[in-house]
Amino acid sequence: MPHHTAEGPQSAPPLLLGPSLGTSMALWDGVAPELAAAHRVVRWDLPGHGRSPAGLIGPGATVADLAGLVLALADSLGVDRFAYAGVSLGGAVGLHLAAHHPERVTRLAAVCTSAHFGGAEPWRQRAATVRREGLAQFVRAAPQRWFTPGFTVPALVADHLAVDPGAYAACCDALAAYDLRGSLASIAVPTLVLAGREDPATPPAHAREIADAVPGASLMELSDASHLAPAERPAAVAAALRAHFAAPAGAESSDTAARY
Numbered sequence: 631m632p633h634h635t636a637e638g639p640q641s642a643p644p645l646l647l648g649p650s651l652g653t654s655m656a657l658w659d660g661v662a663p664e665l666a667a668a669h670r671v672v673r674w675d676l677p678g679h680g681r682s683p684a685g686l687i688g689p690g691a692t693v694a695d696l697a698g699l700v701l702a703l704a705d706s707l708g709v710d711r712f713a714y715a716g717v718s719l720g721g722a723v724g725l726h727l728a729a730h731h732p733e734r735v736t737r738l739a740a741v742c743t744s745a746h747f748g749g750a751e752p753w754r755q756r757a758a759t760v761r762r763e764g765l766a767q768f769v770r771a772a773p774q775r776w777f778t779p780g781f782t783v784p785a786l787v788a789d790h791l792a793v794d795p796g797a798y799a800a801c802c803d804a805l806a807a808y809d810l811r812g813s814l815a816s817i818a819v820p821t822l823v824l825a826g827r828e829d830p831a832t833p834p835a836h837a838r839e840i841a842d843a844v845p846g847a848s849l850m851e852l853s854d855a856s857h858l859a860p861a862e863r864p865a866a867v868a869a870a871l872r873a874h875f876a877a878p879a880g881a882e883s884s885d886t887a888a889r890y
């Protein structure tokens with residue numbers, strides 16, 4: 631089972647928060663307490679990241695495998711239906727869940743993510759490099775992709791250093807094989823798509839592609855935010871998620887492209 635924590639009233643509606651490649655649930659540190667006033671917030675770590683066992687996935691893993699771990703976690707907590715927000719790879723898991731397990735998901739927020747992370751080859755190469763040499767070069771390069779210039783979160787950089795290389799490479803395999811573009815139109819859960827304006831890893835065009843294809847989805851672009859928007863703009867992300875997860879069904883509109 632993935633390592634997880636839970637906060638907020640036990641009887642409140644469950645909200646699961648997923649992290650991105652190379653990060654831990656600490657990505658949500660500035661956001662989760664804000665959401666826990668109205669939700670039972672469950673954060674989980676990717677395999678081999680944070681405190682999750684590395685052996686939960688192996689070579690050739692898929693986003694469907696990661697989604698299966700999230701469903702197993704929800705089952706173990708006695709949670710049938712849940713709201714879900716995820717960043718990047720964690721957001722891909724959310725899109726997969728909404729497309730393929732809609733009976734489990736009440737509302738979705740897809741944060742700094744994509745329906746297709748730029749093709750398989752770069753991810754195959756990254757997986758091969760990490761299996762051969764470890765994570766060092768990606769840990770060095772990550773802050774430029776994760777944060778706007780001058781911003782950093784030392785705890786996230788430290789957690790990146792501690793990620794299990796085999797599990798990281800398996801997550802890259804999952805990204806290589808992932809392409810949800812053909813399923814976006816089938817997503818029927820109320821969806822908020824959130825992008826960081828300065829994100830080079832999943833630029834706003836990726837968010838627009840999702841928002842244009844998911845019926846009724848809302849799109850929000852955050853200024854002064856790169857790939858790890860929940861770490862860089864926690865108050866803005868918390869406010870957007872609070873509003874989205876509290877909104878009555880039918881409140882979404884694809885005509886609304888908010889900018890903050």
Ligand SMILES: O=C(O)CC1=CCC(=O)O1
Pocket residue numbers: 649650651652717718719720747775805831857
């Ligand atoms: O590591 C990166 O390049 C950014 C990223 C892509 C998928 C993910 O979860 O993080």
